[in-house]
Amino acid sequence: MTTTLTAPATGRQGPVAAEPGRLRRALSDSMTLTLRILLYYRHSPGLIAASLAAPLAMLLVFGYIFGSAMQVPGGGSYRAYLMPGLFVLVAVNGVVPSMVGAARDIGRGVTDRLRSMPISRPAALLGQTLADLLVSAVVLAMMVGVGLTTGWRIHDGVPRALAALALLLLFRFVMNWVGIWLGLLVGREDIAGQLSVLVFPIGMVTNVFVPTGGLPAWLRLVAEWNPISAVAAATRELFGNAHPLGADAPWPLRHPVVATLAWSALLLAVVGPLAVRRFTTHGR
Template sequence: MSTAAFDLAANRRTVRPQGVRAFITDTLVLTRRNLLVSLRTPQLVVAAAIMPVMFVLLFRYVFGGSIHVAGYPSYVDFLIPGIIVQTSLFGGSSSAVSVAEDLSKGVTDRFRSLPTQRGAILTARTLADLVRLTYTTGLMIAIGLLVGFRFHNSLPPILGGIGIALLFGYACSWLFTLLGLVVRNVEAATLLAFVVTFPLVFAASTFTSTETMPGWLRTFANGQPVTHVINALRALTQGTGSAEGPVLYALAWSVGILVISATLATRRFRTV
């Protein structure tokens, strides 16, 4: 075809075939777009790395000396699994912001007006988050190794533990996608994501054992998903205590959050 040809009449198109292949193509095309957008926003990439690094340094060298957790002779071995899960939650909250931003800028309207598989739009959002999550998790492990963190288990449980942490992070990115779709506004999404993540991360076994917390707080901390996921990751990477309980809880919470959030987000997306 020639470049001059812009003949609309000669363009009675057939409708784009729908199906699994179109879904996969759309998902990949959009995932690439989401990743390009984040990669080219340097403050996002740097911010995603700086915050957790500060936390590692703060708790390893400033507070770490005075925190003693039974069963962990070296606090850094206790700390790093907590930081990994914290990072995945804080990172996931940026999903809410990206979703709200695409909605308010009209980008979502454009995508929805195209013969795109609508499910692909949200799937691509969370897949891009998963890629980013894998990067930050790898980064946290590397930083951890630099400041003295060591694995104390064989490879399969270690990989299993990391897999659970990633699954939980992926489920949370659906949850944050849902939040972004509901609030629609970038500032509100930022605030809401913070309000949701803060108690989940700090009222948990992230930085210290829940045993020293007052009763009411301990009840919350021991019941909520972040503690279960961190405990599972610790047990699997450090070989400390029985992994079975925390792993089952962590998997149940992750799958539950994933299924409920994805269902609600997809339903919500039809009418945004």
């Protein structure tokens, strides 16, 4: 009689096999919740129009009303300098819908309902950020079209222009997470709506509208180390637009693409876990 010996199961196959399944479930949860937000945007087209209204208003006020009195150091059209900055505002404004949406979900009990379901906690928040990213890509494309019709041009080729757009979408993604964390922290839609007015002054203390060289020393320091200034400088560099720098410009403005990636990674590493933790522990 022949006996066949079979090696005992080690028990290590279970976790290994479970990882792909867990990842698939997390991705499925993210896609489902992304669709939920996209359906909300579909029934509220005014939200897209509102996202486009602020940069268009800034283009009218600064590009055409004040633009005749603006001069860019080293020459060049002021509107060519301004347009990349307005693209950055589209990215920065991602804080507002994310913050208001997260606070609204708390007030309406949506957050509690999601937490009661067997879904991935990061996936629940990732769905909102991905949906907003798709919508912001549409808004950004519309802003590029507006810029082209007003005389703004891309000077360094399509690949670098696509890299600039990718940086803008990356920063928008990061700002979405910042907004979600703030919305979960505030917990009330009305307060979140009132806090959204602070986005504009933060965007003003940058190089979005004017070069920082003429600012007072203390304010110039704040503006030059503002992450938004690095993003604006990076997009101007990649689009081939005016990018005036003083001899004493700090590292983030002399290496704006690397600085943008570094700021994005740092903010996401800090705010992402805080948002997930707040989502998981809210009300406890």
